[in-house]
Amino acid sequence: DTGVSQDPRHKITKRGQNVTFRCDPISEHNRLYWYRQTLGQGPEFLTYFQNEAQLEKSRLLSDRFSAERPKGSFSTLEIQRTEQGDSAMYLCASSLVTTSGKDTQYFGPGTRLTVL
Amino acid sequence: KQEVTQIPAALSVPEGENLVLNCSFTDSAIYNLQWFRQDPGKGLTSLLLIQSSQREQTSGRLNASLDKSSGRSTLYIAASQPGDSATYLCAMRDANAGKSTFGDGTTLTVKP
Numbered sequence: 287d288t289g290v291s292q293d294p295r296h297k298i299t300k301r302g303q304n305v306t307f308r309c310d311p312i313s314e315h316n317r318l319y320w321y322r323q324t325l326g327q328g329p330e331f332l333t334y335f336q337n338e339a340q341l342e343k344s345r346l347l348s349d350r351f352s353a354e355r356p357k358g359s360f361s362t363l364e365i366q367r368t369e370q371g372d373s374a375m376y377l378c379a380s381s382l383v384t385t386s387g388k389d390t391q392y393f394g395p396g397t398r399l400t401v402l
Numbered sequence: 403k404q405e406v407t408q409i410p411a412a413l414s415v416p417e418g419e420n421l422v423l424n425c426s427f428t429d430s431a432i433y434n435l436q437w438f439r440q441d442p443g444k445g446l447t448s449l450l451l452i453q454s455s456q457r458e459q460t461s462g463r464l465n466a467s468l469d470k471s472s473g474r475s476t477l478y479i480a481a482s483q484p485g486d487s488a489t490y491l492c493a494m495r496d497a498n499a500g501k502s503t504f505g506d507g508t509t510l511t512v513k514p
């Protein structure tokens with residue numbers, strides 16, 4: 287397996303349109319995370335899944351945002367009625383949670399969203 | 403609520419110099435800590451992970467330390483090279499191995 291992949295890598299859309307991003311985690315990983323990063327800032331947590339269950343959502347994740355992870359494999363992040371403030375890099379990460387504390391988050395290349 | 407601060411925001415050094423990047427955090431109840439590297443417009447590459455029970459980890463020219471009592475972590479880079487130029491981010495994983503809280507990073511420039 288070559289790591290976490292994200293599609294598309296770049297998305298330009300007009301304000302008010304809906305967009306959907308896909309993340310494919312490392313195959314044996316049971317946790318999948320979404321973060322958002324704006325220029326000059328560190329990534330901010332959006333939500334995460336353990337298998338198919340969504341365990342936590344940030345207050346940043348307004349009702350225009352929805353994430354799914356059907357069958358505990360890939361995940362999608364949808365933004366409805368996009369706003370210019372949604373322009374950011376959307377990062378996906380995955381990890382294999384164990385009891386040892388050693389599990390590492392591996393990040394994908396990100397999807398850069400530009401809302402015009 | 404966990405808060406993570408990285409100082410300085412930017413650092414420029416000549417090639418060959420040893421350097422230390424700093425990360426401070428407010429909540430010591432963490433699962434682990436990771437240091438990442440990010441090149442412009444790219445995703446994050448994991449450099450080192452320190453478990454909550456550990457005090458340091460080493461990989462090649464990199465050494466990371468963790469002091470939960472003072473709420474500090476450092477990343478030491480030995481014999482810096484121009485290829486080390488990037489933004490370095492530290493991230494605290496919360497106690498249930500859920501989300502990570504990131505600092506805003508230190509942008510390092512190593513001049514030939």
